[in-house]
Each structure stands twice: as C-alpha cells, then as structure tokens.
Amino acid sequence: MACQQFDSVAxxxxxxxxxRDRMKFxxxxxxxxxxxxxxxxxxxxxSGYRVQHHLxxxxxKGGIRYHPDVTLGEVAxxxxxxxxxxxxxxxxxxxxxxxxxxxxxxxxxxEKERLTRRFTQxxxxxxxxxxxxxxxxxxxxxxxxxxxxxxxxxxAGHSVPGVVTGKPVVIGGSLGRREATGRGxxxxxxxxxxxxxxxxxxxxxxIQGFGNVGSIAAxxxxxxxxxxxxxxxxxxxxxxPAGLDLAALEAWVASNRTVVGFPxxxxxxxxxxxxxxxxxxVPAALERQITAENAGKIQxxxxxxxxxxPTTPEADDILAQRPEIFVIPDVLCNSGGVVVSYFEWVQDLxxxxxxxxxxxxxxxxxxxGAFTQTLQLSRKQKITMRMAALSLGVxxxxxxxxxxxxxx
Ligand code: GLU
Numbered sequence: 342m343a344c345q346q347f348d349s350v351a352x353x354x355x356x357x358x359x360x361r362d363r364m365k366f367x368x369x370x371x372x373x374x375x376x377x378x379x380x381x382x383x384x385x386x387x388s389g390y391r392v393q394h395h396l397x398x399x400x401x402k403g404g405i406r407y408h409p410d411v412t413l414g415e416v417a418x419x420x421x422x423x424x425x426x427x428x429x430x431x432x433x434x435x436x437x438x439x440x441x442x443x444x445x446x447x448x449x450x451x452e453k454e455r456l457t458r459r460f461t462q463x464x465x466x467x468x469x470x471x472x473x474x475x476x477x478x479x480x481x482x483x484x485x486x487x488x489x490x491x492x493x494x495x496x497a498g499h500s501v502p503g504v505v506t507g508k509p510v511v512i513g514g515s516l517g518r519r520e521a522t523g524r525g526x527x528x529x530x531x532x533x534x535x536x537x538x539x540x541x542x543x544x545x546x547x548i549q550g551f552g553n554v555g556s557i558a559a560x561x562x563x564x565x566x567x568x569x570x571x572x573x574x575x576x577x578x579x580x581x582p583a584g585l586d587l588a589a590l591e592a593w594v595a596s597n598r599t600v601v602g603f604p605x606x607x608x609x610x611x612x613x614x615x616x617x618x619x620x621x622x623v624p625a626a627l628e629r630q631i632t633a634e635n636a637g638k639i640q641x642x643x644x645x646x647x648x649x650x651p652t653t654p655e656a657d658d659i660l661a662q663r664p665e666i667f668v669i670p671d672v673l674c675n676s677g678g679v680v681v682s683y684f685e686w687v688q689d690l691x692x693x694x695x696x697x698x699x700x701x702x703x704x705x706x707x708x709x710g711a712f713t714q715t716l717q718l719s720r721k722q723k724i725t726m727r728m729a730a731l732s733l734g735v736x737x738x739x740x741x742x743x744x745x746x747x748x749x
Contacts (some may be wrong), residue, residue, distance in 0.1 A: 342628070342721035343418035345654045350731045353724060356739060364739065366415050368435070371394040373463035375441060377456045379451050388622060389460045393473055395707065396748070397741040398667050400471055402679060402686075403439035404478025404507075405460075405485065408627075411440035415628070423679070425734030426672040430711050432683045436736075437473050439464070445480045461492040467533040469492070470503030470690065476682050477507040479627065482553070483519065487512060493589055503689035506682035515685035517700035518678075523557025523625075524701070525677020526610055527645045529669050530621055531565050532712050533643050538665050539620060547571035547619040547641070549578075549611065550626035551590075551600050554647045554675065558623055567648075571617050574599055575626070578614040579606035615639060624651035625675075631656045640664070646671035652727075661725055670727035672734060673715055680707050692730050 344365055351361050375387040389620040390413050403423035406416070416438045423436025441460055445453060448590065467473060477486060485506045493504045502513030502544055510516060517524075534541055549553045551574045559569045568584040576599040588603050593603045615622065617628065618640045620738065624630045625647030631639065636656035642659045642665065646652065649671050652660070660666055688694050710728075719729035 342650055342654055343421045346727070346731060347421070347728060347735065349654075350533040350728060350735045353722070353728060353732055354736055355741070356735075360739070363654055363742070364735070365421075366393075367392045367394045367420055368396055369467075370413065370417060370465050371464070372413060375456060375460045375463060375509045377452060379452055387441050387443050387456060387460075387484070387663045389439070389441045389463060390416045391464055391467055391473070392417045393467075393743070394420040394424045394436040395738060396435050397498040397738055397745055398428065398435055399433035400435070400469075400496055401473040402432070402434035402476070402682065403437040405481050405489075406440035407443050407445040407480030407485075408436070408440065408479040409442060409444045410627075411442045416440050419458060419602075419649055420717050424609050424738055425731050426679060427734075428737040429715070429730055429734040430676045430680050431671055431737075432679065434474075434679075434683070438473075438478070439475055439525070448676075452490055453485070457488040457494045462496070465493065465496055468504060470686070472500060474503070474686060475549070476679070477553070478550070483507060483509045483514065486514075487571060489749070503686055504687060506685040508685070513685075513689050515681055515688055515700060516663045516695070517704070518551065518681045518685050520557045520561075521681035521700075522563050522647070523559075523679035525676055525680070525704060526554065526558040526623065526625070526645055527561030527565060528677070528705055528708055529674055529712055530562065530567075530623075530643060530645050531665050532709070533645070533669055534621075536716060539642060544568070544620040545570045545582075545584075546621040546623060547580075547614060547617050547628060548623040548625055548647075549614055550571050550623070550624070550648065555623065555625035556591065556624060556680075558647055562621070566571060567621065568617060571606075571614050572600055573609070573611050573614045573626075575602070577601040578609045578611060579603045580609045580614065581606035621645060624648050624719045627651070630652055631660075633659065636660055636693075637663075641666060641722065643667045643669065645669045645749060646674045649675065651733050657725070657727060666728045670730045673711055673730045676711065677704055680704055
C-alpha cells in the first residue's frame, strides 16, 4: 500500500523514475531476537524490528508497536508513512517504526517489562536522541517508554530523556503528549466541518478503536458539540443513535477492558460499525479497514483517519468517485502525536519545559498550517486530500535529498 501510494505521488510530482527506488527503500532495517524469561519458567524468543526510512532531514522518529500481526514489511510501510507525516508537518525528522510480534494482552506486567528492556537493549546501537527516537504506538504506552528510557539510560550511565517520547511527565515527558493524537484528530475534523459547512451541534461520529487515539478523539469531539453514537475495539462495538455516555463507557472499559457489553448501547460488530449512518467516521485502530468491499457503502460525510493506513488504495479509488466524502488522510489526521513528540524531544534537549496551553497552542498552529496547505493543493491541482498531503511530504524529502546529495 505504501509503495503503491508513493508511485502515484511520484507521478504527480514528476519525480524521475531513476530517483524513485531511493525514496522507496528504507535506509536501514534491523531484525532482532528477543529472548524473554516467562513467568512459567520457559524462555520465549520474540521477533523485534526497527526500520529507519530516510536520514535526509535529521534523526528518525516513530512508534513501537506490540501486536501479533507485526512483520518487517508492516513496520517498513509504517516507517515510510512516518517520513511523509513528519515532512508534511515540517518536523526535522525522517520516519521510523518498530515493533515486536506479540499479543501484549497475553503477557503479565513483569513479562512486558522484561520484553521491553531486552528489546531496547538490542536496539541500543540503533537508537539515540540524535539517531532515532521511538514513541508509543498500538499496544505500547507511557510505561513502555519509561522502561525503554531507563534501559538506555542505564547503559549510558546518566539519564537520557530525549531517547524516547511519550514518556510519563515525571521523567521528562511533555504535558499534552498523551492527548495529542486524539486532540489533533478532533481539531482537524472541526476544520473539515468548517470547510464543508457542517454544523457541529447536530453532527454525529462513529469511532473504530477506543485506545489512546479513539478515546481522546471521542472526548475532544464531544467538547466541540459532536455526538458520539458508535465506538468499537478489537472485540466488538456499541451503538446508540441517541449518543453514548462517554463517562459511563470509560468506567465500563476500565473494569471490563472492552466496550463490548456496555449497557448504554446496542451490540454491533466492527464490520457493521463502519457502515453505520453518521457524519464523521474515525477509523482509529489498524490498517486496511476501509476496503474495496465497504468503501462504496460507508455513510459518512467526513472520513478522519486516526489510524495509520486504514484505507486501501482500491478503497481510495472508490472514494475518489464519492466527492460527498471529505477524507482527512492519516499522515495529516493523526500527525498531532508526532508533533507533540517533537515538542517533547525539544524540551528534553533543552531541559526547559512548557505549560500544557503552550503545547496545545503550538500544536494547533502546526496542524492549521498543514491542513490549509493540503486543502489548497488538493483544490488547485484537483487531486484527492491524500495525494495532496503525500505530495507535500514526499516533495520535502525529495528536495532535501537533492540538496544534500548522496549520503542520506
Ligand atoms: N506512533 C505514532 C504515529 O504513528 C507516534 C509516533 C511518534 O510520536 O514518534 O504517528
């Protein structure tokens, strides 16, 4: 998917065929074996990966994913998308991604800690504040980043907070980082509503995924006056056309670890959830959710991609024939997370920390610029919002590489 999208953008940007492979191949990819002593006395060897896509703009940046479907190919695609995302928002980074093929829900806290520390140890020659800076992604969180930071720091002999972002605030994390992705998703939806003349007071939203991105997006949309009528997680979903009680839902999830069974709505499957009538549909889980099969049937006016890669290129072709749907593409829509990661890194390097309102204000300013540029380019060149956003990102990386020459 990532390569297919790149080829379409390269054609729009008229990048010579001879330069295309250099932009597509990841600069570096590392596979490691991660042996972990398990609680039952056995040792299990997990596979871990880290891919750094390009080095033309500075260190590389991107999350670490713990999920049973993680493969080197998936991590490489996610690293490429991180490159375009960072370039679109003007961050001085190349893209990276990492992951371990594991179901984190099946591990005890101790097993997760041992896995994370051993994986980090294997990554030590590959990461660092000036080299490559991991962050949370699907299946990882602030605690994972704290263990990574501590393992790296133990090796260095002093605290190195700038080696990861998305850490707890108490050890050098940034205020507003945990909320940044979901908050950014909601802000961009608000801007899209304004562009198409939709009133927030009567708008409804359906959100796939109730993790860090989906849940904060739900709360932030509610603040803008949008009614959240459907949410789901990996187990299934709930729907209430009158609106879900988010506080009650969150309390339910805290004790049941799933939205399934929530008494304030009717049960729906993930496949049904995506087809519910709504104004705003937010896939905020995994890749390949909007496909050739359901793209013609989704019933929203705004498709806001909180996840990375939720829409396949075949689905994109169908959406291009449905101009009534305004797509906020992933590299723009979920970029709030890495933007505040950048703020966290800057604060760590300077040991000078900002207030939450400063963080949110600077975040919205960057998102506003990226949204406006993308919309203008899409209208001027009559290309989709995805092609416009990717064009802006790819163009910056291409220009940087041209200016620098051979190395990166
Ligand atoms: N995992 C997030 C993403 O896909 C955040 C990456 C970061 O903050 O470095 O954008």
